[in-house]
Amino acid sequence: MSGYRDLLRTPGVGRIIAAQLAARFPGGMVALAVLLHVEHTHHSYGAAGTVLAAVSIGQAVAGPVTSRWMGRWGMRRVLALTTLVTSAAIAALALVPAPLPVTILFGLIAGLASPPVQSAVRTIYPKMVNASQLTALYSLDASLQEIIWIAGPVLITFVSTQISTVVGLVMIVGFTIAGGTWFILSPELGRVRIPRSRRSFGRVLRGPTVVLTTVLGFLLIGACAAAEAGVVASFGEGAVESGFILAVFAVGSFVGGLAFGNLPMSPWSMARRYAIIAVGMGLTLVSLDAWWLGGSLVIAGLGIAPVLAMSFAITSASVKFSETAEAYGWINTGQLIGAALGSAIAGFMIDGIGPRGAMMTALGFIVLGLIVAIVCVRGFPDLRGRDASPIPDTEPVQTLP
Structure with missing residues (x-):
């Protein structure tokens, strides 16, 4: 933990982590809020599913599109525009x-x-810390994002069911504007400029x-x-057991991210991290008893944040700085699909066949991911003794004759 304490002592790191978590917090509420409001x-539920x-x-x-725009028009402009438009659209849904x-x-x-907040912050990270701290920062980020997926659904479910679905959506608008403004006004966004990529979109x-990271993210989040x-x-x-x-x-993922962050x-x-998840998912098929299922998913969770952290780190180390935002945009798209x-x-x-069929589906996704990680092992860079900083962008320098 001393490594994480040193990391958080680095000027601006704690602030930017908190700001980006606030900006992304509505992401843990939107799906449930839209589902509940449209159904109401x-x-x-068919209409609600269609809107979702x-x-x-x-x-x-x-x-990937808005992430790439940040290299053309700047992070603050793109984030401000998308924050305003998405807030207006959600407000229209509500009102x-x-x-x-x-x-x-x-x-x-x-x-x-x-707003492409994830792409922006993960592009900023390499410019904020020493190269030796970067993998730990990605692990800390991947762990702390579990807060979004624990607190967000609980809060929006309570507000939407106990007060009003309209109030729930309006609350999301408030969080989007407040969190987005905090992140956009962070000094780091003014200090870091993403160079415009010289390659065509999608290259x-x-x-x-x-x-590989896009495919593996697709399989992990699908599971x-x-x-x-x-x-x-x-x-x-509505069962207490489900929430617990x-x-x-999510707690398993949080602990795993911190535990493996400095390795x-x-x-x-x-492949090793996918194997941990596969063991946990496999154990869920033994019994659907609440205690057994909870223990099995804690084991599975231990590998989730480490997989995400490694995906961020190896992506950063494999692309030019001007292409990192677009690369993270593609990874996010894979996860959404x-x-x-x-x-x-x-x-x-x-x-x-019942709930066990869902667990079989989850295990199938993870086993496929494990196979991909093993078969394509040569496609992963070796970061032992090497930092995860992006490849510098170079361009011709004019000199006087």
Whole structure:
């Protein structure tokens, strides 16, 4: 822990971590808030699912695009514009009575305008700390983001069910503007400028590491989404057991991120971390008893934040600084698609064979990820004895004859 204390003593690190967590906090509430509000206003879970799908599609499409824009127009401009537009769209969802097609359009706009906070902050990190501290910073970031997924759903569920779904969405608008403003005004955003990429959009995917981390992120988050659906189906949406088990799942990830954060990353580290998750997910098939399921998911959780941290670190070390934001945008898109697909497959499995089918889905995603990590091990850079700083951008320098 001394390494993390030293890290947080670095000027600006604690502030930027807190600001980006505040800016991203609405991400842990939007899906549930939209689902509850649309079902309440249109009296249809099908309609709610359609609007939520529009939000997710918008986020997936926008991720690499808005991230790349930050190199062209600057981080503050892009973040300010997207924060205002997504806030307006969510406010319209809450306050404007509209037919379903218009509601779907509001959801799509809210998704397309999602501020690329993750891409921005992970691009800033290499400019804030010593190279030797960078992997620990990525691990700390991956661990602390679990706060979003523990507190966000609890808060929005309470507000939307006990007060009003409109109040829930308006609260999200308030968090989006307040957290976004704090992050946008952070001094680090003014000190760091992302160079404009000289390569065409999407060329960053020609690098094997970016493709691997995008695919592995897709499989990891798909597994998590399937497991969450299985937990809810096992005990019911409002059951205390469901909330407890999902909370300890996140706590396991938090602990794992801190525990593995300072360990050197070899090409085999990704496979080892996936193996930990696979063991935990495999144990869930033994029993759906609350205590057994909670213990199994704690084990699985120990590998989640370490996988994400390694993905951020090896991506940073494999691309030019001007391309890091777009690369993280693609990774985020992969995760969003994984969440949607994992939930959908798990839903069909639950309808077919019950909650155990969702856990089988989660295990299938993770085993596939483990196979990819083993087969493609040569595609991962060896960060032992090497920092995770991005490749510097170089350009011709004019000299006098």
